[in-house]
Amino acid sequence: MSRGPLPLGDAPRATAEVDVVVVGMGCAGAAAAYEAARSGASVAVLDGAGGPGGASAVSGGELYLGGGTEVQRACGYDDDPDAMFAYLSAALGPHPDEAKLRLYCDESVEHFRWFQALGVDFKPSLYDGVSWLPPTDDGLMWLGENAWPFTEIAKPAPRGHRPATAGHGGWLMMERLTAAVEGSGATVSANTRADALLVDGDGRVAGVVARRFGEDVGFRARRGVVLATGGFADDAAMVADHVPALVGHRAVSAGRDDGTGIRLGLSAGGTTRRLGSAQVALSVVPALACRGMLVDGLGQRFVNEDVYPGRFSQAAVLHRPGPWFTLVDERGWEEVPPAERWGVQPRAVAATLAELEAALGLPAGALEDTVARYNRDAARGVDLLHHKDPRWLRPLEPPYAVIDATAGFDPDGRKADGTGVSGFTLGGLRTGVDGEVIDADGCPVPGLYAAGRATSGIHGEGYVSGTSLGDGTFIGRRAGLAVARG
Ligand SMILES: Cc1cc2nc3c(=O)[nH]c(=O)nc-3n(C[C@H](O)[C@H](O)[C@H](O)COP(=O)(O)OP(=O)(O)OC[C@H]3O[C@@H](n4cnc5c(N)ncnc54)[C@H](O)[C@@H]3O)c2cc1C
Structure with a gap:
């Protein structure tokens, strides 16, 4: 929870004074803190977790x-x-x-x-x-x-x-950013969770009140505050209000995307943009889907499978009836090394498409029609319906396997979890190009900046991997420079 803004005069007895307070130290907060400190400002960074990193540190690092x-x-x-x-x-x-x-x-x-x-x-x-x-x-x-x-x-x-490491690289990026922040002279306080803004007599945001081990602590910010607390994928009520497509699905987060930064910004007069936009991930192995096809719960193909996987995920989850299946033939399955199949297993294998339709409860003839059309086009080397690159096109041959995306990934060979769908939120506080939080009249809220998934960044309704760490650090840097100017 967060509280409404408090008058500066109500700051707790234990209140430190600095030029800039940054709330949250994932990629956006780290970028802001580093640039503000490099500009000569004294900077305090608060993070409610036991250490810096946030979702940024567990991310892919793309x-x-x-x-x-x-x-x-x-x-x-x-x-x-x-x-x-x-x-x-x-x-x-x-x-x-x-x-x-x-x-x-x-x-x-x-x-x-x-x-x-x-x-x-x-x-x-x-x-x-x-x-x-x-x-x-x-x-x-x-x-x-x-x-x-x-x-x-x-x-x-x-x-x-991608940072130079195999697999997830977010930890490496955050290790370097954290070292840079620490080397810049900014102080980083862990276990310190901001829950109210302080506002001076002129209505300017002038600091933060945080909870640390059950006590209120204050941070007076002479030049301003940067909110960099991440999105709201972990706040069930906000998700239900704004992104109903993600209700019941797993949040792609480090568990702390509770929307506090957005609520704090609103409490000081900020506004929001595109709260309904979300990154969506369907548990489909792109290398298998490209070699075969994705079909919806009616057995119909709906997208070129070689797009960025988040795009076919949005196409499926937001626009097509589930469950969603990858249909692949034996050659396609064998071409993908087991280590790159992310633990998925066929839900059904059969010599005929009619058997698969029966096993999956699909309308009779649906898969036969879809595959006949696909194979006809593939034989000519052109995907007339969805324009998949010819590199991936060839007629599918029996036997066939079908993988149910709602079974989820199972990379460790343990029980697959969730619904096969996960996501994080893209909307948040409305900000300008320097991270300035914008009010209902289109004017900056004095003293208040924000960056990363607490804001609506460069996105509209779509998402491409790398643009979240990308815009978080890019606008984070600009917010750090702007707030340090005061
Ligand atoms: C598994 C996974 C893979 C991903 N892969 C990619 C990828 O490859 N590329 C990409 O661009 N994006 C990726 N993402 C998304 C990306 O990681 C996040 O969108 C991005 O890191 C958000 O950065 P941020 O700085 O806004 O928030 P975060 O990195 O989440 O940092 C927010 C910080 O604020 C702290 N905080 C929250 N509330 C408070 C409070 N009230 N007071 C004090 N501190 C607070 C949190 O503890 C946290 O440390 C991935 C995400 C996950 C989970």
């Missing part, structure tokens, strides 16, 4: 960067900010925040170099497969840029940049 980074060039790709903007405008849309997105693309090479300067290395090699998270330490991956319709919208270039 960073959406481009426009011509050294890693892109080393891999043979000649990218530019306009192509990046065209792709993201379409993939994050409709209704991305164009002002933020334009800056994000124009300054992406500089942002890439900022990470490098902090010791986040990216290996100059491309993972040329399709995956949620490559098993290799390649520094670059495709995130849907080479799939229809985007191939007709923008010159394709891979822009998923």
Whole structure:
């Protein structure tokens, strides 16, 4: 819970005084704190958890960067900010925040170099497969840029940049950011959970009251406060109000996305944008889906399976009746190494599609029709319905296997959990390009800034991996510089 804003005069007896208070130390808070401290401001960072990191530290570490980074060039790709903007405008849309997105693309090479300067290395090699998270330490991956319709919208270039480690890389990124914050002179207080803003007589946000081991502690901020507390995927009431598609599904978070930052911002007069937007992940192995097809609960295909996996997940969960299945033939199944199948197992295997329809409870003839159409097009090397790249097209042959996405991933060989659907929220406080929180009249709330998933960043209704860590750090940096100016 959080409280309404308190007058500065009601600050607790134990109140420290600094120039800038940053609430939350995931990627956005760390970027803000580092830049504010580097600008000469005294900075206090609070985190309600036992240490910094947040969702950022458990994340995949994929960073959406481009426009011509050294890693892109080393891999043979000649990218530019306009192509990046065209792709993201379409993939994050409709209704991305164009002002933020334009800056994000124009300054992406500089942002890439900022990470490098902090010791986040990216290996100059491309993972040329399709995956949620490559098993290799390649520094670059495709995130849907080479799939229809985007191939007709923008010159394709891979822009998923990955810290130099195999699998999840968020810990490595946060290790480097945390070292940078600590080296900048900012103080970091763990187990310190902000639950009210302090407001001075002029209505300016002037600090924070937090709970630490059952006591109130105050932090007076002479220049301003940055909210960087993450999203609200863990707050069941907010999810039910704003993102009903995620109700009952697992939150993609570190367990602390309870929306406090958003509530604190609202309490001081801030407003919100796009609270209904969400990243959605369906437990489908992209490498299997590309080699076969995704079908809905009516046995119908609905998307080109080679898009960024979050896009086929949104297409399924938000727009098609479940359950959702991957249909693959024996050759397709065998082509994907067992270690890259994320523990999924076929729910049914059969020599005929009619047997599969019966086993899965699909309308009789539905799969037969879908596969007949697919095979006819695949034999000609063109997916007329959904435009999957010819690289993945070939007629499917019996025997067939069907994997039920709602069974979830089971990478450790233990019981699969959840509903096979998970997600995190993309909407939050309305902010400007410097992270300034915007009120109902379109004016900045004096002294209040925000970044990361506590805000609506560059996104509209779509999502591409890497844009959350990407916009969190990018706008976080700008918020840190702006708040330090006072
Ligand atoms: C498994 C997983 C994989 C992911 N992979 C990727 C990826 O590859 N690329 C990508 O771009 N995104 C990815 N994401 C999403 C991304 O990690 C998050 O959206 C992003 O880290 C949010 O950053 P943030 O700084 O806004 O919040 P966080 O990193 O969550 O940090 C918020 C911090 O605020 C603290 N906090 C919260 N409330 C308070 C309070 N009241 N007072 C004080 N402190 C508070 C929390 O303890 C936390 O440390 C992934 C997420 C998960 C969980």
